[in-house]
Amino acid sequence: MIFERLEKLVDTCFKQGISEGKWSDKAAGKYSVEVPKREGQGDYATNMAMVMAGMEKKNPREIAKVLVDLLSADDSMIEKLEIAGPGFVNIFLKPQVWQDILHPVAEAGGDFGKSSVGSGKKVMVEFVSANPTGPLSIGHGRQAILGDAIARLLEATGYSVYREYYFNDAGRQMRVLGQSTQARYLELQDQPFEFPEDGYQGDYIRDIAQELIEEKGDTLIDQPDVLPFTEKAVEVIFADISSTLKRMGIVFDNYYNEHSLYDEGHIDSVVKELRDKGLVYEKDDAVWFKTTEFGHEQDRVIIKKTGEPTYRLPDIAYHREKFKRGFDWMVDIFGSDHIATVPDVMAGLEALGYDPKKVTVVLHQFVTLTRNGKQVKMSTRKATFVTVDELLDMVGTDVARFYFMMRKADSQLEFDLDLATSEEKDNPVYYVQYGYARLCSILRKARELEIKDVNLQEADLSLLKEPEEIQLLKRIASFPGAIESAAHDLAPHRAIFFLMELAADWHSYYNKHKVIDPENVAQTVTDARLCLVAALQQVFKNGLEILGLNAPEKM
Numbered sequence: 001m002i003f004e005r006l007e008k009l010v011d012t013c014f015k016q017g018i019s020e021g022k023w024s025d026k027a028a029g030k031y032s033v034e035v036p037k038r039e040g041q042g043d044y045a046t047n048m049a050m051v052m053a054g055m056e057k058k059n060p061r062e063i064a065k066v067l068v069d070l071l072s073a074d075d076s077m078i079e080k081l082e083i084a085g086p087g088f089v090n091i092f093l094k095p096q097v098w099q100d101i102l103h104p105v106a107e108a109g110g111d112f113g114k115s116s117v118g119s120g121k122k123v124m125v126e127f128v129s130a131n132p133t134g135p136l137s138i139g140h141g142r143q144a145i146l147g148d149a150i151a152r153l154l155e156a157t158g159y160s161v162y163r164e165y166y167f168n169d170a171g172r173q174m175r176v177l178g179q180s181t182q183a184r185y186l187e188l189q190d191q192p193f194e195f196p197e198d199g200y201q202g203d204y205i206r207d208i209a210q211e212l213i214e215e216k217g218d219t220l221i222d223q224p225d226v227l228p229f230t231e232k233a234v235e236v237i238f239a240d241i242s243s244t245l246k247r248m249g250i251v252f253d254n255y256y257n258e259h260s261l262y263d264e265g266h267i268d269s270v271v272k273e274l275r276d277k278g279l280v281y282e283k284d285d286a287v288w289f290k291t292t293e294f295g296h297e298q299d300r301v302i303i304k305k306t307g308e309p310t311y312r313l314p315d316i317a318y319h320r321e322k323f324k325r326g327f328d329w330m331v332d333i334f335g336s337d338h339i340a341t342v343p344d345v346m347a348g349l350e351a352l353g354y355d356p357k358k359v360t361v362v363l364h365q366f367v368t369l370t371r372n373g374k375q376v377k378m379s380t381r382k383a384t385f386v387t388v389d390e391l392l393d394m395v396g397t398d399v400a401r402f403y404f405m406m407r408k409a410d411s412q413l414e415f416d417l418d419l420a421t422s423e424e425k426d427n428p429v430y431y432v433q434y435g436y437a438r439l440c441s442i443l444r445k446a447r448e449l450e451i452k453d454v455n456l457q458e459a460d461l462s463l464l465k466e467p468e469e470i471q472l473l474k475r476i477a478s479f480p481g482a483i484e485s486a487a488h489d490l491a492p493h494r495a496i497f498f499l500m501e502l503a504a505d506w507h508s509y510y511n512k513h514k515v516i517d518p519e520n521v522a523q524t525v526t527d528a529r530l531c532l533v534a535a536l537q538q539v540f541k542n543g544l545e546i547l548g549l550n551a552p553e554k555m
Helices: 002-019 048-056 060-072 095-099 102-111 138-156 172-188 203-216 227-247 258-263 266-276 312-324 342-351 388-395 397-405 428-448 467-477 479-488 492-512 524-546
Strands: 044-046 078-084 088-093 122-126 160-167 254-257 280-283 286-289 300-303 329-335 359-364 367-371 413-416
Touching: 002 044, 002 060, 002 088, 048 060, 048 088, 060 078, 060 088, 088 095, 095 467, 102 467, 102 524, 122 138, 138 160, 138 329, 138 359, 138 367, 138 388, 138 397, 138 479, 138 492, 138 524, 172 203, 172 227, 203 227, 227 388, 254 258, 258 266, 258 312, 266 280, 266 312, 266 342, 286 342, 300 312, 312 329, 312 342, 342 359, 388 397, 397 413, 397 428, 397 492, 428 492, 428 524, 467 479, 467 492, 467 524, 479 492, 479 524, 492 524
Parallel strands: 122 160, 122 329, 160 254, 329 359, 367 413
Antiparallel strands: 044 088, 078 088, 280 286, 286 300
16 A cells, blocks of 8 residues: 555665665664654655664764655655654655555455455454353443454454353352352242352342242252252353343354363363472462562462462463464453453463463453433342443444444543434544445435446546545545554554544535535536545445444435
């Protein structure tokens, strides 16, 4: 694309300068070409002269003058060059460079914006992984959408993506879940019961107990084993979780059961391997992992005095199994409450001989819902929190997905329900989708006026010269880079920002210029502008689809 072409040109000029004895190769790979932050400073700028100045013991502006002379020899892209400040070279491209972007958009169609930079590398994205102890909270909802968006972006940039949900069906929380369900079962049958001190309080537990009564009657009243209650609760709750995920358009390739780590001996083998390496010891009737050997301030307990593993141990074992399955890159999406455990798991992997740099952890902050400027009260029906289903009932899937992607993962998200449900330009979801619908409307109108389908080869694209048109063309040209950047940094909010900026540019243009002049539908400027509209429609659609959002043709 345009940026890559310009980068190649700058590199060619750098090498030419070397061959002509104007400078050495010391700055190779150390300078950059970037979009200036301020308007009027060119389409791109390079810091090559300033990077080279110290190495070459020369004045940066003198080097910049030589670079400008070399770049000026190219008349296919560059319209104007400026030396700015201490030695930046500002580069202004010819309008034709931007106008020509419409051709690759038309040729690529639904693939415009996608790339193969991932080279088919195998990536596992683990996300949600919520304990099956209750409905998905809005915090889980943010994680679900964030993980799905990251997976979609990686797929769009050529990675082979595998989505996995780590199913926590072992450990203390499962026992407490079973005890909570058993207590409600006994309570509903007027039997003596003792509710666990830290049991699950939501009405959904009572509903599960009622289902058990309908299925089993009173046959479980004297049941000493909590397992039947745990199994029923997990079955019902996970069906609810699966339904919510399906509603959000999220599908997993695999659900990995924590219990299998115990059944298949992976927990024991991790402890043995760490022990054989001298990295495990006993103290205070517990088993400790020497995390201080890996730069931590203190060692960590991995098996409690009760004989039950802490959450660190199965997490280390699970990640070891990820490595054994041959993934090139593993991406974990966790809530910020995992921040303390991540270093311990990475230390465990390093101790076992695996490269923790192959694991990237994305931590997300919590979500608060507001209405009329006040925080929305917690749910009393399903749990002690607002569930994803309740949110979807209020705003719909597209709005929820958009809002959950709209902020950086490590930023707290305040979800304004009043704004999210409004059909005003202040609502970013409406603003973006309406932008697409408006483009569709223009193309429908062109067909109604029997304007022939415009052929890009026939249209005079040089007529797209208004400042707002050039800005739209620049925005279109930046789309592939925006998707690559969002995927590389696991940052879906960047793709969302691109769509919001594209919508702002488009609405501004629409309010100032006519695309179709009904009094002269044959005029060539209409043809050129319809080509622009068709390209914009494609970019909006591709961007929305990559992020799992709908592109409504009418609103």
